[in-house]
Amino acid sequence: MVRSGLGFHPWAVALVVASGLLAQPARSEEPLVVVVEGVLEAPARDVRRVLLDLELFGRWFPWLAEWRVLARGDQEARVYGRQDVPWPGRDRDYVARYRWGQDGAAFFLEATGVAEADPPAPRGVERVERFRSEWRVEPGPEGGSRVRYTAEGPVEGRIRRLLDGFAWRGHSRRVLDGLSAELERRGDD
Numbered sequence: 001m002v003r004s005g006l007g008f009h010p011w012a013v014a015l016v017v018a019s020g021l022l023a024q025p026a027r028s029e030e031p032l033v034v035v036v037e038g039v040l041e042a043p044a045r046d047v048r049r050v051l052l053d054l055e056l057f058g059r060w061f062p063w064l065a066e067w068r069v070l071a072r073g074d075q076e077a078r079v080y081g082r083q084d085v086p087w088p089g090r091d092r093d094y095v096a097r098y099r100w101g102q103d104g105a106a107f108f109l110e111a112t113g114v115a116e117a118d119p120p121a122p123r124g125v126e127r128v129e130r131f132r133s134e135w136r137v138e139p140g141p142e143g144g145s146r147v148r149y150t151a152e153g154p155v156e157g158r159i160r161r162l163l164d165g166f167a168w169r170g171h172s173r174r175v176l177d178g179l180s181a182e183l184e185r186r187g188d189d
Helices: 044-052 054-060 158-187
Strands: 012-014 032-040 064-072 076-083 092-103 106-113 132-139 145-153
Touching: 032 158, 044 054, 044 106, 044 132, 044 145, 044 158, 054 064, 054 076, 054 158, 145 158
Parallel strands: none
Antiparallel strands: 012 032, 032 145, 064 076, 076 092, 092 106, 106 132, 132 145
């Protein structure tokens, strides 16, 4: 789908599942890893601006039912997020430490889970503490941007790994679609 102005090229989506789903016993130390890549027509500086607007991140990132920036510094922040996970999963929440900067020509925004953090998880919500995600944005072709989103986290048990793998397949495209839609919305401002 190509949109006017800040449209995007069809996504190249690569899903990498760490232990091959059912090929071998799933152990909790083997995280589920998902990588999604795409090329946006928006300049890298615009993508960076949207990613760093952490206060509005929850507006476009899929499955977020609640999102709050708890603290923010020059190159790091601490946020609370709660995901509305479709059945048969359970809603999940987390507190994450975000940090950002430049790595050569690439901008990165990295999140890592914070263990035993406040606020506490609401009743019936599963707290996720061990995870890592990263956005990498580089100048791309014809003034656009190459965007790569990587997420990894623990998944215990074969069935859970299979369900989470399917969920991420559907979720992955929505991550980049949400970013693209937010870029387009801000281009109209």
